[in-house]
Amino acid sequence: MQVSDRHWSDAVQDVVKAGRRMDQRGWVPATAGNLSRRLADGRIAITRSGGHKGFLTEQDVIEIDPQGRPLDASQKSSAETLLHTQLYAFDPAIGAVLHGHSVAATVLSMMDPAPAITLAGYELLKVFERQSTHETSIDVPVFHNDQDIARLAGVIAPSLGGMPAGYVIRGHGVYVWGRDMAMALARLEGLEFLLACELERRKS
Numbered sequence: 080m081q082v083s084d085r086h087w088s089d090a091v092q093d094v095v096k097a098g099r100r101m102d103q104r105g106w107v108p109a110t111a112g113n114l115s116r117r118l119a120d121g122r123i124a125i126t127r128s129g130g131h132k133g134f135l136t137e138q139d140v141i142e143i144d145p146q147g148r149p150l151d152a153s154q155k156s157s158a159e160t161l162l163h164t165q166l167y168a169f170d171p172a173i174g175a176v177l178h179g180h181s182v183a184a185t186v187l188s189m190m191d192p193a194p195a196i197t198l199a200g201y202e203l204l205k206v207f208e209r210q211s212t213h214e215t216s217i218d219v220p221v222f223h224n225d226q227d228i229a230r231l232a233g234v235i236a237p238s239l240g241g242m243p244a245g246y247v248i249r250g251h252g253v254y255v256w257g258r259d260m261a262m263a264l265a266r267l268e269g270l271e272f273l274l275a276c277e278l279e280r281r282k283s
């Protein structure tokens with residue numbers, strides 16, 4: 080990054096602010112979660128591995144290439160970098176990717192062994208692309224957790240085309256994306272709200 084690179088600084092600020100927002104909502108406990116933003120020129124700003132995502136500084140956001148290699152080899156990007164670069168490679172329109180560990184995503188995905196969480200009848204489904212009514216349903220795929228991220232990415236890959244609301248990793252958290260950070264945050268907020276509703280509904 081060049082010192083006076085405004086586009087880079089804007090991307091870093093997007094990541095720092097989104098981390099704070101996710102922390103305020105309780106979605107990035109301890110050192111959980113990771114966030115990234117792709118610039119128009121293709122550079123990717125992503126969180127450094129470890130550290131609290133609610134207290135990010137500019138130095139905690141580092142540059143990687145589309146293959147996920149840090150520009151500065153001495154820096155370690157998120158352990159789940161590949162899940163971000165996989166999405167960017169899949170769809171050139173994606174400009175931001177968010178990953179959080181909410182209670183709702185964690186508990187719901189462990190309560191039910193089904194390969195997807197079905198969200199139906201909710202007004203807020205309209206936050207997702209191509210949804211114009213509550214009279215619909217969306218399947219949020221649930222993938223088994225795996226510490227081998229390359230293997231996990233391989234399992235996720237065939238489903239990438241059909242996930243309007245993102246996906247859940249069982250007992251772990253959600254991945255959500257959007258054309259920019261505002262859109263990714265709106266979708267994350269929508270999905271988390273619906274997962275929380277679904278958890279309440281299934282408990283009662």
Ligand SMILES: CSC[C@@H](O)[C@@H](O)C(=O)COP(=O)(O)O
Nearest residue numbers: 110111112113128129157158159
């Ligand atoms: C606190 S354990 C969470 C990690 O294993 C991982 O899932 C995570 O979300 C954060 O990893 P990170 O390498 O900081 O991006």
Ligand SMILES: [Zn+2]
Nearest residue numbers: 111112251252
């Ligand atoms: Zn995680």
